[in-house]
Amino acid sequence: MTAPDPDGLLAEQLLRLTRRVHRIQKRHLERRELGITPAQSRLLRTLAHYGSPPRMADLAERLEVVPRAVTTLVDGLEAHGKVRRVPDPANRRVIRIELTDEGRETLRELRAARRAAASEILAPLGEREREQLGDLLNTLVDGPPGPPCEEGAAQRPGNGGN
Amino acid sequence: MTAPDPDGLLAEQLLRLTRRVHRIQKRHLERRELGITPAQSRLLRTLAHYGSPPRMADLAERLEVVPRAVTTLVDGLEAHGKVRRVPDPANRRVIRIELTDEGRETLRELRAARRAAASEILAPLGEREREQLGDLLNTLVDGPPGPPCEEGAAQRPGNGGN
DNA sequence: TATTGTTATACTCTATAACTATA
DNA sequence: TATAGTTATAGAGTATAACAATA
Numbered sequence: 469m470t471a472p473d474p475d476g477l478l479a480e481q482l483l484r485l486t487r488r489v490h491r492i493q494k495r496h497l498e499r500r501e502l503g504i505t506p507a508q509s510r511l512l513r514t515l516a517h518y519g520s521p522p523r524m525a526d527l528a529e530r531l532e533v534v535p536r537a538v539t540t541l542v543d544g545l546e547a548h549g550k551v552r553r554v555p556d557p558a559n560r561r562v563i564r565i566e567l568t569d570e571g572r573e574t575l576r577e578l579r580a581a582r583r584a585a586a587s588e589i590l591a592p593l594g595e596r597e598r599e600q601l602g603d604l605l606n607t608l609v610d611g612p613p614g615p616p617c618e619e620g621a622a623q624r625p626g627n628g629g630n
Numbered sequence: 631m632t633a634p635d636p637d638g639l640l641a642e643q644l645l646r647l648t649r650r651v652h653r654i655q656k657r658h659l660e661r662r663e664l665g666i667t668p669a670q671s672r673l674l675r676t677l678a679h680y681g682s683p684p685r686m687a688d689l690a691e692r693l694e695v696v697p698r699a700v701t702t703l704v705d706g707l708e709a710h711g712k713v714r715r716v717p718d719p720a721n722r723r724v725i726r727i728e729l730t731d732e733g734r735e736t737l738r739e740l741r742a743a744r745r746a747a748a749s750e751i752l753a754p755l756g757e758r759e760r761e762q763l764g765d766l767l768n769t770l771v772d773g774p775p776g777p778p779c780e781e782g783a784a785q786r787p788g789n790g791g792n
Numbered sequence: 793t794a795t796t797g798t799t800a801t802a803c804t805c806t807a808t809a810a811c812t813a814t815a
Numbered sequence: 816t817a818t819a820g821t822t823a824t825a826g827a828g829t830a831t832a833a834c835a836a837t838a
Contacts, residue, residue, distance in 0.1 A: 479748035481767040486648040537806050561814045561819045586641035592769050601766050605643040607754050699829050723796040723837045
């Protein structure tokens with residue numbers, strides 16, 4: 469039982485953490501009563517990173533989901549007045565997603581919620597450890613220098629993140 | 631834009647990683663065609679950690695979900711012959727969950743799947759970094775020495791992990 | 793009354809497939 | 816034909832609430 473499979477154990481912990489992160493984030497979001505779900509929050513924050521309004525397809529890729537999933541999220545956000553669908557004059561198939569003023573307002577609250585969730589999750593870690601973790605996560609999330617897995621890449625909706 | 635909120639960014643990356651971990655794990659599971667979902671897999675592996683068959687409630691706490699969620703997972707696993715519900719003679723309210731032989735067999739395949747998923751996820755990290763990450767995750771997941779957040783602990787289904 | 797697990801229900805998240813309208 | 820987004824559908828995962836059996 470002493471760990472013939474350290475990576476497996478690591479994955480195990482990662483999975484556990486994964487669920488906890490989601491749960492905590494959800495709780496903090498609900499507390500603010502913004503009518504925003506975790507996935508919507510993620511889309512909204514992603515939106516803020518763009519210089520100019522991205523297409524649905526851009527968001528799908530960045531969020532690593534299929535385009536159809538973005539439709540649902542944008543539907544919800546638009547219904548709450550947080551974003552706006554704007555047809556692209558240059559290509560009439562394209563729809564661009566714009567943050568509304570209310571969306572920007574919400575974003576501020578989301579940042580506060582995120583900060584609170586982060587501080588709860590990261591409570592057991594000290595300053596130095598957080599830096600370490602940050603570095604590791606950056607490498608993990610952005611870093612895959614190449615497709616690591618050879619097997620038939622089936623349905624993955626996007627892997628070249630960022 | 632230079633990051634006035636490092637913890638928030640950290641949380642952001644954690645969230646991103648979180649989704650990716652789930653997606654990758656799911657893909658690896660589907661590839662093996664065991665008829666096991668990620669959550670069922672987690673329950674099964676959790677089961678293996680117990681010396682004697684745990685109660686539903688024990689599993690709920692360990693998995694950090696509400697007991698009702700365990701019912702669904704056990705239903706699925708039992709239907710596939712991976713586990714067995716055994717009434718506890720000492721307390722007739724209690725049901726204990728036992729791994730079947732087939733469940734143990736499946737567990738071996740799950741370990742292989744987990745290992746494959748881990749190696750894909752952790753590909754960008756070297757030996758040393760994995761160790762670091764492992765330590766940090768252990769601290770994060772098992773470590774919260776005390777409830778870090780004072781606000782009304784609403785519905786969290788279980789926090790005293792492990 | 794408190795505990796254990798369940799039935800009933802609902803919602804979020806995301807996938808695939810088929811369709812529409814462009815290009 | 817290829818691209819962008821959609822309608823339709825399905826399934827995983829999990830929550831709350833009300834309830835039954837037992838303690």
